[in-house]
Amino acid sequence: MSDAVDRLEQAEREREQARERVEEVGADRLRTCRDAYRELTRLLDDYDGRATGSGDFQAYTQFEGAVATVVGNLDEDVPEYDTFEAVDDHLQQRRLSESDFERAREMLAPVADLVGRLDDLEAAREAYVQARRDARRRIGTLDDRVAELERLERLGDADLDAPVERLREPIDAYDEAVREAFGAFRGDASARDLLDLIERAGAFPLVEFRSPPAELLTYVHDHEAGTEPLPTLLEYADYSGSKLDHYVEDPAALRSAVATRRTYLRDIDAEPLTVGWPPPPAAELPWLCGEYRSVVAGFADESVVARLREVRALARREEYERLRESALARSELTDEERERVASGAVERDLAAAREERAAIEEALSTHGELGDPP
Template sequence: MSERAHRGSDAAGTGSAERSPLEALEGARRRFEEADQRIADAGGDAVAEAAEAYRDATELLEEYVDRATGTGRENFKAYVELEGRFDSLVSELPDNLKGYEAFEEALDAIDKRRLSESDFERAHEALEPAARYAELLEEREAAREAIDEARTTAAKRRRELVDEISERERLVELGEADLEAPVEELREPIDAYNEAIETAFEEYRVEASAREVFELLERSRWYPFVDYEQPPDDLATYVRQDSAGEYTIPELLEYANYSRSKLEHYVSSADELKRRVATQQTFLDGIDADPLTIPWPPSEAGALRHRVREIRPFVERIAGEDVVANLRSVRRLATDPEFEYDRLQTAAQAVAQLSPDERERLADGRVADELESLRDERARLEEALEVEDPI
């Protein structure tokens, strides 16, 4: 792009950082329309012909400026080539070509037996009247690229708006919650179950072999709501194949701190146990009941029912009937038509999630105003993006 067209591009983009994506897209379209109109006013297709001739002429000058200046034989040979090629270019131009005289004057500037850099500069200056036609096309192409860039930015903003609108809608929903609702009716059964499963799991850890616990972890792969971290492959293989896997996890962790001589009384290979277990103490310590608990505040009724359905086989495997009964009580919260689960769950979410600032913004109507503004912005962006732009 020429310097003049580049300046025009910069000017058209001034302040774009402060403009919204929609304003940037509309501005880019106006820029294209104006550039296209200037081309039409200057002659339409004739502008493209003049621009092509200008580019061909300047390329010739740039190709020979170093080779055709000087006094040597090769310089003279290059000069003859340049003059012949430039003369052919000008002679083939139609007489009615826009800026035709500029090409003749440029030819006159290099019509000498010996050329210097100043002669090339005069030829470039002579072509200046024709340069405007190339600049018109360059500006229109720059405007087209600006439209593409603005469309990309606008589409990105539209995707962002989905999340922002969803967040404001969540706040509005939480703001409509009954903050005086008796959420303890929901929390007490969940707390009772969580405490029971945590106690039961601690007992399970000190009774079940490491191999059995790892089988439980392996089974959880097929249950998305039972999010246990899987053991490293080398540790899993060791527990599965070595007799040490018959010990409980607390025992293995204890043995990992024994001296090798003392450890030889408990396992077939002290080095192997230290290599496999001692390096994985953090992982082994982290195996607990957390993936089998019900988070507070709880999720929506459908998600809670699904979670309970997935964790129940694991609870039945490691805990007694009393803990399973606690879990059934939690499930009934989300299935009993007499229990106002949705109302209490929403209230619990509101109490847990709404910050003081969010409550204030909800109370004075700012969140509602933001939601309306975001929806309006999304609608206008979608309308703008439906417009077909020049390719």
């Protein structure tokens, strides 16, 4: 049995018990009783010390009048009505002492216990709602676990001897070619052209370049230094102020726009345009290659684009997913995971996770959402 189910069922039992205790008296009658109890205890707290002894006579008369009004407004069918009347009688004296106030509080103790049933019900309802939330969170955790176990089971069934080089060779050839072409572009093109290309790549969600900072783009467009290649700009950024004066018109602008962004500029490389290994699913590969082509064509020659087309064509092969599964298994499965699959441990864990999830769903269906409180 799932702990989440146990907690939900326990919360339901406690909520039902609390609800029955309220219904024994009646929720409306209990609320009326609670309102009177709260008002009397407030009056006792407010006037204790002021309406005692031979002190403030006005406070004394206000206090006795307020108590009489609270009790006088109660119907006789209010729970603990006799207790309220007894408290009123007790306090209607010519002179009150501290002990009279304390005695009144003691007399109201049974009322406190009675109206506490409403608080108990509210607490039980909150605990029940929390138990449902916890059960939903547990389902989310189990969904993740089921997905991971299904992945292990699937990869464990993969053919580790499959000829994955049929996929890897064209992918590696493209990745190497695009890295070489981008490296040449990064070293030779103006920083302006390079950053413009990266900014345009932002229109393609699958090309994960970090967008150039606005101040950097403005600088390379508005200053002559923007026509220099990126490595030159980075070299300038390391110059002292006096040395930089000989190379750029506005050293301060370069330091502000470029020197403060060395890390971003140095990290610019071709990785956002590589396919990588293991490759993506067949359904994703054509989309990925399509977006890559839109960017790659802006700096690489036709030979690189041709290699990218070869990679895209891989997704049409019937063997693609089988080979990809083998590649994933080789790359991602540890020896321990392979042993767990082989021993049946993954299969057992998967069955247990599915069973627990189904039990929680059934419990949530059986013990539904709460309506308005009684």
